[in-house]
Amino acid sequence: MKTLKTFVLGAGLAALSQLAQAADSGFTLETVDPEADRLALQQYYQKRFPGVPLEEYVNGIYAVDPASREQWDALMEFPPYEFDLEEGQVLFETPFANGKRYADCFDNGGIGIRQNYPYWNSEEGAVKTLEQEINQCREQNGEAPLKWKKGDIAKISAYMAWTSRDKPFDIKIPQDDPRALQAYLDGKKFFYAKRGQLNLSCANCHLDGSRILIRADLPGPTLGQPTHFPVVRSKWGEIGTLHRRYEGCHRDTRSVPLPPQSDEFRKLEYFQTYMSNGLVVNGPGARK
């Protein structure tokens, strides 16, 4: 009988230790700790790719795969986003029909502010992205909103990112509004949750699968991923936004994809960009 009690006690301790381990990972509003998550992610990559400086992660797969880096360096001699950047500047500076400009809608005239996006808007109770505010600016000034995934919105966003180059991301999660932390947690959950017929999460490809071949592609690390958007992807043959990429990834799992700028994708961007806090803006970028 005594032996049985001891066995039950031991089994109970083992089960409790598993629960305690789960609680440490911060998967509830009470336990989630964004800063601990960010540091854990950095440590994961430092162990995974020893010797790669953290600041290099803004270069995606080219930070951790020398062969891909060589090709990319050659490509970047004439960056494929240069024309988009010039057009983005023209679009940004062209007045609306009412005479106002994009600069009138943003802090500091929209220059050098990319590192603060996305942010938590307590009044609206929502995560706000840069592209979302570009379109809001248009609508407030009597212009039709742009389509989310490519074209002019990506070019304007590219120009705004360009003016913020080398500024470290500084995403904040206001402590006086628990909804902000919940939005971060929702984004975190989305990132780690498996989806679609292929049963894949964002993490499967961009955490565990970093620099592991999926057919002929090498997925990049999630650390630093939002820093270089919008990007000209060779596959697209044009410039596109982060949410265009989100939609594509989501579809690639054989899910019915969420639309760009959906609540879920904005929360995902909030989580992912917070993970890149401290890394610098290097958008627009060029990727395979």
Added chain:
Amino acid sequence: MKKAAWMLAAALALPTGLVQAETFEEVFNQQRALYGKGHEFTFEGKTYKTFHPEEVEAMAEPNQANAEALIKGAKALQAESAAVGYEWRDVSRYIQQAEAAVGEQQFQRAMDLAARAKYQARMSIAQHKEVEASWYRAVPE
């Protein structure tokens, strides 16, 4: 010392024991993956075949009523998975193809397609439940 050894043994035995105990679902999935559908296997002394429930439904008499009932069932599960944000890509296409097959009086084809849609919708709901319970295990610490 003896007590500590027992506790250690219990702690080590618990997860191992859980892994070793195979459920019907695990055995079914293993047999299905190894041999495909319709393979005979035994579990706890009873004989089963590796058909999904939807495939068994599709074995009913191929007629319009049965085809429409399967399509209706598939649509209900599709709506359920969409409501939790876990709808899979091909379910809608299979349902559309099943409906077209009914229109062409190809009832067996319609039932096979609807069964596929219903199976995928059911699995997407199961995936959502599994994710809700376990997503945090993937987070690095």
